[in-house]
Amino acid sequence: SSHCGMAVTPSTSLLSFLQRLQQTAFEAFGASDFDPKTYVDMPLKFELSVTEDAFQKLPRNANGTVAVEDLKRFLEAYLGGAGDDLVYLQPHDFVREPEGFLPTVKHPQVRAWALQVHSLWKNLSRKVSAAVQAHPDLHTLLPLPGSVVIPGSRFREVYYWDSYWVIRGLIASKMYDTATAIVTNLISLVEQYGFVLNGARAYYTNRSQPPLLSAMVYEIYRTTGDLELVQRSLPALLKEYEFWNSDIHKVTILDAQGCTHTLNRYNAMWDKPRPESSIMDKAFASKFSSVSEKQQFYRELASAAESGWDFSTRWMRNPPNFTTLATTSVIPVDLNAFLLGMELNIAFFAKVAGDNSTAERFLENSDLRKKAINSVFWNANMQQWLDYWLGNTCEEVHVWKNGHQNQNVFASNFVPLWMKPFYSDTSLVGSVVESLKTSGLVRAAGVATSLTDSGQQWDFPNGWAPLQHMLVEGLLKSGLQEARSLAEEIAIGWVTTNYIVYKKTGLMHEKFDVEHCGEFGGGGEYVPQTGFGWSNGVVLAFLEEFGWPEDRNIEC
Numbered sequence: 001s002s003h004c005g006m007a008v009t010p011s012t013s014l015l016s017f018l019q020r021l022q023q024t025a026f027e028a029f030g031a032s033d034f035d036p037k038t039y040v041d042m043p044l045k046f047e048l049s050v051t052e053d054a055f056q057k058l059p060r061n062a063n064g065t066v067a068v069e070d071l072k073r074f075l076e077a078y079l080g081g082a083g084d085d086l087v088y089l090q091p092h093d094f095v096r097e098p099e100g101f102l103p104t105v106k107h108p109q110v111r112a113w114a115l116q117v118h119s120l121w122k123n124l125s126r127k128v129s130a131a132v133q134a135h136p137d138l139h140t141l142l143p144l145p146g147s148v149v150i151p152g153s154r155f156r157e158v159y160y161w162d163s164y165w166v167i168r169g170l171i172a173s174k175m176y177d178t179a180t181a182i183v184t185n186l187i188s189l190v191e192q193y194g195f196v197l198n199g200a201r202a203y204y205t206n207r208s209q210p211p212l213l214s215a216m217v218y219e220i221y222r223t224t225g226d227l228e229l230v231q232r233s234l235p236a237l238l239k240e241y242e243f244w245n246s247d248i249h250k251v252t253i254l255d256a257q258g259c260t261h262t263l264n265r266y267n268a269m270w271d272k273p274r275p276e277s278s279i280m281d282k283a284f285a286s287k288f289s290s291v292s293e294k295q296q297f298y299r300e301l302a303s304a305a306e307s308g309w310d311f312s313t314r315w316m317r318n319p320p321n322f323t324t325l326a327t328t329s330v331i332p333v334d335l336n337a338f339l340l341g342m343e344l345n346i347a348f349f350a351k352v353a354g355d356n357s358t359a360e361r362f363l364e365n366s367d368l369r370k371k372a373i374n375s376v377f378w379n380a381n382m383q384q385w386l387d388y389w390l391g392n393t394c395e396e397v398h399v400w401k402n403g404h405q406n407q408n409v410f411a412s413n414f415v416p417l418w419m420k421p422f423y424s425d426t427s428l429v430g431s432v433v434e435s436l437k438t439s440g441l442v443r444a445a446g447v448a449t450s451l452t453d454s455g456q457q458w459d460f461p462n463g464w465a466p467l468q469h470m471l472v473e474g475l476l477k478s479g480l481q482e483a484r485s486l487a488e489e490i491a492i493g494w495v496t497t498n499y500i501v502y503k504k505t506g507l508m509h510e511k512f513d514v515e516h517c518g519e520f521g522g523g524g525e526y527v528p529q530t531g532f533g534w535s536n537g538v539v540l541a542f543l544e545e546f547g548w549p550e551d552r553n554i555e556c
């Protein structure tokens with residue numbers, strides 16, 4: 001039934017071919033330095049049938065492998081380079097030093113670095129090439145109407161939740177048009193697919209990512225007062241809301257007091273290897289013997305990617321055993337906090353647009369969700385919100401059970417603090433601040449993702465820009481003095497490690513090792529990436545908020 005989340009998005013013949021090519025390349029070139037994503041990002045030079053024909057004719061040895069030189073020649077003749085279909089673009093609203101840029105950053109070296117980080121928007125700005133619009137069937141890259149800002153390195157396309165922090169940085173850089181163009185693209189994806197894709201690629205059409213589109217619109221509107229943006233976003237946001245509240249994402253819980261609540265989970269519409277990582281996915285799935293077990297495991301992998309936390313012990317029934325991944329059995333704290341934010345934002349936009357009945361309906365929804373979050377996730381002993389483990393995921397109504405909250409500590413346990421109904425509750429914030437301080441998550445160089453060192457990238461000792469920012473901003477908005485001090489401590493540690501690593505490597509990094517100031521992060525299924533959209537965004541947003549006085553040293 002739909003409650004078991006059996007939906008599957010159709011694949012394309014282009015993707016099937018590129019996955020066969022990827023497998024052949026893996027066999028020919030070997031595992032070292034191999035990134036499977038490269039192959040599903042390559043554009044075709046000729047139509048698929050011509051390309052497949054030539055591929056079919058490649059000489060193969062007894063076990064079916066193609067010689068390195070033959071394969072190289074084929075790639076050269078028939079495929080473009082990964083990323084060739086995205087072209088550099090000089091953002092028209094970029095200036096070297098915008099008027100009023102980071103006014104309270106007085107320290108000369110920090111200011112010079114902030115200007116370098118600002119100038120990285122030029123490196124990361126792209127537009128989809130005309131070739132994609134002309135022959136979409138030759139590209140896994142999806143056509144978009146506006147310019148994009150990419151995370152960087154192997155992440156050559158626009159990503160959903162990354163875009164929120166890119167936009168926060170662009171606002172600090174006063175690049176409002178570039179920020180608005182990103183939102184326009186994401187709206188166009190909602191119009192076409194009914195939701196914002198994980199990223200703008202054909203292999204990301206089976207899932208979304210943490211729903212922050214309404215938060216992007218909110219931040220731009222707050223800064224620019226662009227009413228037209230609000231008006232044209234509203235229908236797309238209502239559509240996106242339907243997606244997150246469809247059967248596959250919706251879970252009904254009967255709590256200990258006999259009240260019924262509706263909350264949401266991640267659940268990708270996919271039961272095959274992720275095309276961008278199929279080498280790894282297939283290897284792990286070989287642990288399972290039956291087709292249905294493999295399919296379920298593939299669904300859990302793609303659902304973890306939908307959560308943005310790919311991968312983490314957070315989704316493992318039996319951590320750190322990777323094959324016990326059970327993302328669809330978790331009701332996640334952060335997803336539901338994001339949806340609460342979305343409900344409040346939609347209510348606000350509807351009010352601004354003069355649609356009072358929608359505004360009221362969404363205020364009611366947000367009220368119900370706040371109650372659900374308190375009832376299902378809140379743990380009074382730990383003074384934080386805990387993910388909830390479902391038993392049988394196919395049940396229509398789940399009876400809340402003691403002991404089903406995940407007692408492991410994750411940074412996501414504090415994400416509700418980012419939402420107004422929680423940060424404005426002063427007595428609540430006081431105790432949550434205490435529990436965050438003593439959680440073990442707050443380290444020298446920022447907040448750790450979890451306390452478990454599993455080798456996965458969304459675990460200890462990695463710290464991620466989005467997590468730092470949500471917690472810091474929530475703490476700040478509470479207005480509590482002790483919360484502000486903690487926020488400042490986290491932000492200073494985070495900015496410092498970004499700065500020191502930049503000085504050492506000349507690059508901005510995707511994730512950091514929060515245990516060791518001045519070290520970037522690691523682990524996971526791909527090599528650490530640089531560029532990097534959300535890290536740049538959060539550094540600029542923190543510098544805007546806290547400044548950097550001339551007499552504050554920047555060192556680990």
Ligand SMILES: OC[C@H]1O[C@H](O[C@H]2O[C@H](CO)[C@@H](O)[C@H](O)[C@H]2O)[C@H](O)[C@@H](O)[C@@H]1O
Nearest residue numbers: 151155159162198274276305308309310
């Ligand atoms: O290729 C493997 C996975 O890569 C992406 O995930 C990671 O990078 C994203 C871009 O910065 C980020 O949004 C995500 O949180 C990271 O874990 C991609 O989003 C996955 O779908 C993909 O399978």
